[in-house]
Amino acid sequence: MSYTPHGCHLIAGEKITTDTQFSSAPATGQAFEFSAGTPELVAQACVAAHKAFAGFAATTREARAVLLETIADEIDARGDAITEIGSAETGLPEGRLVGERGRTTGQLRLFATHIRNGDYLDRRHDEALPERQPLPRPDLRMMQRPIGPVAVFGASNFPLAFSVAGGDTAAALAAGCPVVVKGHGAHPGTGEIVADAITAAVKACGMDAGIFSLVQGGSRAVGEALVTDPRIKAVGFTGSLGGGRALFNLCAARPEPIPFFGELGSVNPMFVLPEAAANRGEKLGADWAGSLTMGVGQFCTNPGIALVVEGSDADQFVTAAKAGLEAVSAQTMLTDGMAEAYRNGARRVAEGAGVKSLLTTSCEGRDAAPYLFEVSAADWLADEVLAEEVFGPLGLVIRVKDAAQMLEIAESFKGQLTATLQMDDGDIDLARDLLPILERMAGRVLANGFPTGVEVCDTMVHGGPYPASTNFGATSVGTLSIRRFLRPVCYQNLPEALLPKDLLSV
Structure with missing residues (x-):
């Protein structure tokens, strides 16, 4: 040097x-x-x-x-x-x-x-x-x-x-x-x-x-x-x-x-609304995997949680996300301590009641590889630990029964930096119901994008209610x-x- x-x-x-x-x-x-x-x-x-x-x-x-x-x-x-x-x-x-x-x-x-x-x-x-x-x-x-x-x-x-x-x-x-x-x-x-x-x-x-x-x-x-x-x-x-x-x-x-x-801290939830999941669930899953692993997941706006209505469209989303994450090899994290905290966080999520491991990896030292888990809405609501941030390329899918349960989950989140709506034209009514909740939850609300990448400009808000x-x-x-x-x-x-x-x- x-x-x-x-x-x-x-x-x-x-x-x-x-x-x-x-x-x-x-x-x-x-x-x-x-x-x-x-x-x-x-x-x-x-x-x-x-x-x-x-x-x-x-x-x-x-x-x-x-x-x-x-x-x-x-x-x-x-x-x-x-x-x-x-x-x-x-x-x-x-x-x-x-x-x-x-x-x-x-x-x-x-x-x-x-x-x-x-x-x-x-x-x-x-x-x-x-x-x-x-x-x-x-x-x-x-x-x-x-x-x-x-x-x-x-x-x-x-x-x-x-x-x-x-x-x-x-x-x-x-x-x-x-x-x-x-x-x-x-x-x-x-x-x-x-x-x-x-x-x-x-x-x-x-x-x-x-x-x-x-x-x-x-x-x-x-x-x-x-x-x-x-x-x-x-x-x-x-x-x-x-x-x-x-x-x-x-x-x-x-x-x-x-x-x-x-x-x-923030888990930056992403709400995949039904019509968007039906029309482009596969692409959304792949794109979510890309956002999760950007910079080894070491962004405070990393969208660590995705909510999707259970069914075949959710299956398509999850399958694409898993494939995208499997294609990402282990990468070096910023510090040894951060890598160890990431592995501990993954173990904490994996031990949650009702949590299903979809992609587990083996990484040591300063390296980190992606993890993917899923859980039902009921099990997620029963375990506050699952709502804690895991800093790194880890994704958790919450399968909800219907739009009403998606609203219930939205109400349960603590303060966030961002909240994202993946939506198509047919989702506008559900999005309208969600928006007042997301406004109270987050400093930035997105539609059809990913929160990683923060524009430095006059209108940007990078903050939110505690603990964001x-x-x-x-x-x-x-x-x-x-x-x-x-x-x-x-x-x-x-x-x-x-x-x-x-x-x-x-």
């Missing part, structure tokens, strides 16, 4: 080492040593972010847009090195990493365009009415303002798009909030290169170096120190339900509770995600000399 990591933390523009080291665990190639994070280092980064906040919040939208574009340029300039070490660390193929880098730089540039437009500020002005009776009205102006330093936790399954310079970081910097990132131990070298790119961009733009820091690895105490530091005002997190809930509880228990925007996310009113993808790191401030009778410049034209 041509790129050799320096193994340092990046704290307000400075490379810093710590006494404790940890080794990377690459899927292929050489392991490297990295300095491990400490609570003391977290405090240093948070102090720098706090000191930088007032000045960064006062920068113009144009200055922050240029910063975001410069970060994107610096990442692209390191593209080959990112792909090289990213592939070694994660086992992801070159094409996937190149595409993910494009998504990462694309969302940075999208936010630059978004803040230049200015609509996100939601500026309002109620002019003074001094003659109004019985009481005059003061001059009132309102706009969104940045909330303060933001903590971001790098995600395991997206080493670029949901990590050091991912959507949370892009949204926070766009809003005018300094960022302290806790890098993920699964890909520290990848995180380091991206952090170097951000640091170079901050310097090139003449910004305060305190607006960005990366703390690598470390024990659970490092994450706990980050979310409980009094200078941190919000947290962005993508990860496991258990780890996310623990951090959420810490945020809520602080003397000053802060918002925790966590994306935690900890804040159902937020999204972690798309330009609306900037609203997580803003709060409205009303200015009453302030002279124009004191008003933010963005309010003067309103």
Whole structure:
């Protein structure tokens, strides 16, 4: 490998080492040593972010847009090195990493365009009415303002798009909030290169170096120190339900509770309606198998559960899905721990009452191969464990008796990122009955598609009711995600000399 990591933390523009080291665990190639994070280092980064906040919040939208574009340029300039070490660390193929880098730089540039437009500020002005009776009205102006330093936790399954310079970081910097990132131990070298790119961009733009820091690895105490530091005002997190809930509880228990925007888990149910199953059940089964195994099933929008009305059409769907999954060989997962959790999840499903194994595989180490199970609606409703996410290429088919039972199952789901309707024209009445349930269940409702693959744009919602996310009113993808790191401030009778410049034209 041509790129050799320096193994340092990046704290307000400075490379810093710590006494404790940890080794990377690459899927292929050489392991490297990295300095491990400490609570003391977290405090240093948070102090720098706090000191930088007032000045960064006062920068113009144009200055922050240029910063975001410069970060994107610096990442692209390191593209080959990112792909090289990213592939070694994660086992992801070159094409996937190149595409993910494009998504990462694309969302940075999208936010630059978004803040230049200015609509996100939601500026309002109620002019003074001094003659109004019985009481005059003061001059009132309102706009969104940045909330303060933001903590971001790098995600395991997206080493670029949901990590050091991912959507949370892009949204926070766009809003005018300094960022302290806790890098993920699964890909520290990848995180380091991206952090170097951000640091170079901050310097090139003449910004305060305190607006960005990366703390690598470390024990659970490092994450706990980050979310409980009094200078941190919000947290962005993508990860496991258990780890996310623990951090959420810490945020809520602080003397000053802060918002925790966590994306935690989802099984993303797919409802195969009767006419669609009759007309194209075979194709739907094959396509579902493709979506289940995309990226070794390591997508938070992986459609792990399919519901279909029992009968010959369901048989056709299941047969095609099984054939599609059988054709997929074992693939490398992102970490050894993730592969072991996947196998444990498959065993948990297989042991469920009434569960029938349709495709079982043997996979060891870091590899994962597909599993397929089916269960009756009655048995599924009786076992809450079957509704828990299994992160990987595992599918569970729920056979329902009729449309009424499909509605009953839909009502039983907890919060989800997505819910999908596979439907034809003759299914419109059932779809109409399902839609209000799915709207309450999920942040994104699809028709005749698959949820894997999340468009980064103005309209995207990547979030949903708990446990899909900890804040159902937020999204972690798309330009609306900037609203997580803003709060409205009303200015009453302030002279124009004191008003933010963005309010003067309103």
